[in-house]
Amino acid sequence: MFNLPYVPTSDNLVDKAFRHGSEKAKKKRSTRKDYRETRLRKSEEERVKAVANIIRSDLKSIVKNFPSYEQLPSFYQRLLDIKVDKDRYKKCLGAVQWCLKRIEGLENKTLADIRITRDTSYAREFLGRSSSLIKQISDELDELIEIKKAFRGFPTIEDRPTLVVAGYPNVGKSTFMRNLTGSEVKIASYPFTTQEILVGYFKRGYTRYQVIDSPGLLDRPMEQRNRIELQAILALSELADRVLFILDPTQEIEPQINLLRDVQKKFTVPLTVVINKRDAVKPIVLEELSARLNVPTALVISAENGEDCRRVSEFIFSDKR
Numbered sequence: 001m002f003n004l005p006y007v008p009t010s011d012n013l014v015d016k017a018f019r020h021g022s023e024k025a026k027k028k029r030s031t032r033k034d035y036r037e038t039r040l041r042k043s044e045e046e047r048v049k050a051v052a053n054i055i056r057s058d059l060k061s062i063v064k065n066f067p068s069y070e071q072l073p074s075f076y077q078r079l080l081d082i083k084v085d086k087d088r089y090k091k092c093l094g095a096v097q098w099c100l101k102r103i104e105g106l107e108n109k110t111l112a113d114i115r116i117t118r119d120t121s122y123a124r125e126f127l128g129r130s131s132s133l134i135k136q137i138s139d140e141l142d143e144l145i146e147i148k149k150a151f152r153g154f155p156t157i158e159d160r161p162t163l164v165v166a167g168y169p170n171v172g173k174s175t176f177m178r179n180l181t182g183s184e185v186k187i188a189s190y191p192f193t194t195q196e197i198l199v200g201y202f203k204r205g206y207t208r209y210q211v212i213d214s215p216g217l218l219d220r221p222m223e224q225r226n227r228i229e230l231q232a233i234l235a236l237s238e239l240a241d242r243v244l245f246i247l248d249p250t251q252e253i254e255p256q257i258n259l260l261r262d263v264q265k266k267f268t269v270p271l272t273v274v275i276n277k278r279d280a281v282k283p284i285v286l287e288e289l290s291a292r293l294n295v296p297t298a299l300v301i302s303a304e305n306g307e308d309c310r311r312v313s314e315f316i317f318s319d320k321r
């Protein structure tokens with residue numbers, strides 16, 4: 001989705017540039033038929049140009065091909081804020097830009113110095129200084145390698161009717177997602193199995209719908225939410241046309257209801273509540289809970305049952321709701 005550039009480590013970049021410089025210098029020395037001194041000077045000029053070329057080309061490609069934060073759609077801006085921190089991202093790209101400008105300036109100055117003084121020791125000085133400039137952005141290059149991995153893990157979001165599945169951890173969100181869309185999402189009997197936004201699709205008539213499986217949310221204030229929960233909040237605020245809120249009667253119910261009220265207050269899109277794990281509790285528990293929350297019996301489900309999932313999605317996107 002993002003066409004991201006190759007990012008070398010500082011050691012790799014210096015090695016590659018210097019090796020290329022040596023090859024070019026050697027070639028120049030062996031092909032020219034000038035006096036020895038001229039040959040040496042020309043070959044050192046060639047080395048400087050070749051080294052600068054490689055460095056310039058890698059650094060330019062980084063500056064040009066990483067998307068600028070401001071140009072990203074707001075969903076990806078916010079996801080980047082959660083996963084990376086935008087100031088670090090901007091600082092890394094700024095450091096690469098700074099290094100690029102310094103190398104360019106250094107190349108021009110070195111070539112002029114050699115031309116005027118005919119002293120080839122400027123080339124050696126150039127190698128030392130350019131390598132130290134690149135070492136200065138070593139941390140930023142390492143961080144960009146990590147940021148690139150983060151970008152690679154970003155979900156591809158299509159522009160179509162979207163259902164976000166939300167609720168407490170371990171209530172069966174991913175089970176619902178898997179049975180409705182066929183996505184191979186991970187399901188396990190411990191909380192926070194899902195750690196990021198996952199996308200699946202299902203068809204109803206001729207329309208393709210998008211389903212977002214989100215990480216579990218705990219009943220706590222926004223400022224205490226961790227990076228995993230913040231992705232669920234992001235899905236609710238940026239992607240949802242409809243919300244499916246799943247309750248699990250086998251877990252403590254009060255915190256789940258508090259969370260439900262909080263989600264209803266904060267997000268204004270139409271929200272449907274279902275009670276899951278029908279198979280795991282006594283009918284009386286389900287009756288009391290659905291009466292308390294005003295949930296119709298049709299929305300008391302077992303997410304492990306594909307038909308129930310289908311019925312719920314039908315209800316959510318039908319005009320009857």
Ligand SMILES: Nc1nc2c(ncn2[C@@H]2O[C@H](COP(=O)(O)OP(=O)(O)OP(=O)(O)O)[C@@H](O)[C@H]2O)c(=O)[nH]1
Pocket residue numbers: 168169170171172173174175176186187188189190191192193194195214215216217276277278279280301302303304305
């Ligand atoms: N008995 C029963 N167990 C279910 C049902 N649906 C899900 N489970 C189980 O509940 C556990 C949690 O399911 P997940 O789908 O991973 O729950 P989740 O809400 O995605 O959990 P997080 O990703 O951690 O927030 C798993 O062990 C499922 O097998 C159901 O209808 N009945």
Ligand SMILES: [Mg+2]
Pocket residue numbers: 173174175186187193194213214215
């Ligand atoms: Mg899950």
